[in-house]
Amino acid sequence: MPDSLDIANHSEYIVIRQAAEQIERAHKPEEAITDILSLISRQMGLNRGRVLLHDKSDSVLYAAYSFGLTDLEVSRSRFADNEGISGKVMKMGSPVIIPNIDLEDDYLCRTVARSTLPQETVAFIATPILRKGKNIGVLAVNRLRNRSRSLDRDLGILKLIALFIGEILAVNELIEKQTQVLKEENEQLRAMAVSQGSQYGIIGESPAVMASLNKAARAANVSVTVLLKGESGTGKEKFSRMLHMASNRQDGPFIAINCAAIPLELLESELFGHEKGAFTGATATKPGKIEMANKGTLFLDEIGDLDLGLQAKLLRVLEERSITRIGSNKAIPVDVRIIVASHKNLQESVNQGNFRLDLFYRLNVFPIELPALRERDGDIRLLARHFLNQANQEYHTNVIFDRGALEFLERYEWPGNIRQLENVIKRAVLLAEDGQMITDRLIQRIIREESGIVFNENTPPPAAISAPEAVNAAASRVGAMPPLTVAETVHYAQAMPPTPPPNAFNADSEIKRNYWKVSDSEKDLLLQALERAHGNKSHAARMLNMTPRQYNYRYKKLGLG
Numbered sequence: 001m002p003d004s005l006d007i008a009n010h011s012e013y014i015v016i017r018q019a020a021e022q023i024e025r026a027h028k029p030e031e032a033i034t035d036i037l038s039l040i041s042r043q044m045g046l047n048r049g050r051v052l053l054h055d056k057s058d059s060v061l062y063a064a065y066s067f068g069l070t071d072l073e074v075s076r077s078r079f080a081d082n083e084g085i086s087g088k089v090m091k092m093g094s095p096v097i098i099p100n101i102d103l104e105d106d107y108l109c110r111t112v113a114r115s116t117l118p119q120e121t122v123a124f125i126a127t128p129i130l131r132k133g134k135n136i137g138v139l140a141v142n143r144l145r146n147r148s149r150s151l152d153r154d155l156g157i158l159k160l161i162a163l164f165i166g167e168i169l170a171v172n173e174l175i176e177k178q179t180q181v182l183k184e185e186n187e188q189l190r191a192m193a194v195s196q197g198s199q200y201g202i203i204g205e206s207p208a209v210m211a212s213l214n215k216a217a218r219a220a221n222v223s224v225t226v227l228l229k230g231e232s233g234t235g236k237e238k239f240s241r242m243l244h245m246a247s248n249r250q251d252g253p254f255i256a257i258n259c260a261a262i263p264l265e266l267l268e269s270e271l272f273g274h275e276k277g278a279f280t281g282a283t284a285t286k287p288g289k290i291e292m293a294n295k296g297t298l299f300l301d302e303i304g305d306l307d308l309g310l311q312a313k314l315l316r317v318l319e320e321r322s323i324t325r326i327g328s329n330k331a332i333p334v335d336v337r338i339i340v341a342s343h344k345n346l347q348e349s350v351n352q353g354n355f356r357l358d359l360f361y362r363l364n365v366f367p368i369e370l371p372a373l374r375e376r377d378g379d380i381r382l383l384a385r386h387f388l389n390q391a392n393q394e395y396h397t398n399v400i401f402d403r404g405a406l407e408f409l410e411r412y413e414w415p416g417n418i419r420q421l422e423n424v425i426k427r428a429v430l431l432a433e434d435g436q437m438i439t440d441r442l443i444q445r446i447i448r449e450e451s452g453i454v455f456n457e458n459t460p461p462p463a464a465i466s467a468p469e470a471v472n473a474a475a476s477r478v479g480a481m482p483p484l485t486v487a488e489t490v491h492y493a494q495a496m497p498p499t500p501p502p503n504a505f506n507a508d509s510e511i512k513r514n515y516w517k518v519s520d521s522e523k524d525l526l527l528q529a530l531e532r533a534h535g536n537k538s539h540a541a542r543m544l545n546m547t548p549r550q551y552n553y554r555y556k557k558l559g560l561g
């Protein structure tokens with residue numbers, strides 16, 4: 001009868017299509033699977049469907065999902081492997097059709113009492129739920145034996161349904177795993193939030209950081225001069241802002257200036273200001289940064305690079321609490337809290353005659369050591385997740401780390417400290433494969449690619465300088481310029497000549513011109529960022545932690561525009 005066959009096919013088609021649609025609801029397996037079981041009952045008369053899975057002990061099968069069973073029936077539906085038909089299907093991994101349950105000794109009638117079932121001949125079909133060749137459960141149904149469709153045909157459909165259910169269970173397991181990772185992340189973030197520095201954006205719970213935070217907390221509200229010591233990228237500026245924000249000067253200005261970044265001839269005027277006509281080009285009177293920081297905090301980064309003449313002038317400010325603008329005789333009183341930072345050992349600079357002893361004493365009243373990232377046990381994970389969240393928000397992405405990535409991040413030495421970690425993670429978010437997952441391979445690739453320098457014959461071998469030394473030396477030259485990108489950090493780290501040229505500020509461009517060329521990966525990076533920024537270069541620059549000017553410079557230098 002071709003007609004009835006067509007109708008049968010049509011209902012099968014509906015069942016298969018609607019069951020397949022349920023895979024989309026794998027995040028709600030209860031609803032998805034129950035709907036499928038309800039569907040095969042309504043459309044095909046395959047009743048009392050149940051999905052049996054192993055319980056936690058892995059030894060007992062239980063009805064994890066069912067349709068048309070009472071609670072009591074569900075609770076009775078428990079089988080050891082090899083027990084009853086369901087147990088056998090689980091054990092053997094192959095389907096079973098029982099055409100008449102009344103004639104089958106192995107059919108236990110445990111779940112549904114025989115008296116509850118119809119008087120007519122009742123059949124039972126059970127098929128394994130396979131996943132990657134492994135048997136993870138059993139799909140079982142009852143039906144009346146005498147129906148238009150053969151039992152074999154129903155088994156064929158049930159096998160397909162079991163595949164879908166297997167898929168739903170697998171996807172759900174993956175979702176649960178990821179949710180677990182996110183839960184762990186949240187827990188860590190929560191712990192971080194309660195930690196002391198978090199209110200000022202300082203992430204870290206390692207004993208080393210806690211020690212620095214405790215010291216900073218003690219210094220915050222007394223206007224004592226603080227000396228922050230630490231390698232480049234360890235958070236000296238971040239701590240100085242915290243000291244300001246946690247003090248009663250928080251409503252006053254916070255002015256930061258990097259003594260290594262400004263050419264000597266400009267630095268004096270930057271710090272002390274000038275009167276109109278004080279020198280060529282001084283077309284108007286301009287207050288200096290110290291004056292501008294009145295009632296607030298002045299942060300002098302890389303103080304070790306301050307020239308001896310300016311050291312004397314700074315000492316006077318500290319002693320007399322007043323400044324005199326260039327071209328003026330008038331002392332202007334200032335009420336400024338001074339925080340200084342240096343990656344250099346100032347004591348050594350004093351011994352070498354490069355730093356005034358009296359100024360050193362004035363500045364070294366309350367030193368705080370900021371640990372390098374490699375000394376911050378456990379903090380890398382927290383920081384990495386923090387930067388990942390930041391980047392996800394900034395780029396509107398939803399990228400996560402896999403376990404390997406976090407493990408790699410923790411093992412790596414991070415010569416460029418937190419800044420380098422931050423840059424690597426931001427790049428990783430932009431480059432995440434399939435836009436979702438950061439793997440250890442990707443992190444390694446980014447770090448490796450960033451160091452893809454083409455050396456010329458003048459370049460000293462990389463081993464000649466240790467990376468941290470060179471990074472610090474480079475950072476002291478770059479100073480308050482926008483943060484070094486990873487590429488820059490590594491370029492500098494490997495390409496710095498052993499003896500710094502006399503004019504450090506100009507030496508930067510000299511070094512760039514003579515010692516390194518940009519690698520191809522950087523081209524990709526600029527282009528990828530531009531694509532993500534829909535052609536907006538300023539936005540692309542921000543993504544890469546560059547200024548628009550830097551971005552344009554590199555863009556042109558790489559022959560991209």
Ligand SMILES: Nc1ncnc2c1ncn2[C@@H]1O[C@H](COP(=O)(O)OP(=O)(O)OP(=O)(O)O)[C@@H](O)[C@H]1O
Pocket residue numbers: 201202203204230231232233234235236237238239301343383418419422475479483
């Ligand atoms: N504990 C921290 N938690 C979160 N972010 C941090 C932390 N420490 C540093 N950072 C971030 O790392 C980057 C580098 O920090 P910062 O500029 O304060 O370092 P620095 O020691 O002043 O570096 P440099 O000496 O090279 O100027 C910044 O983006 C900063 O926000």
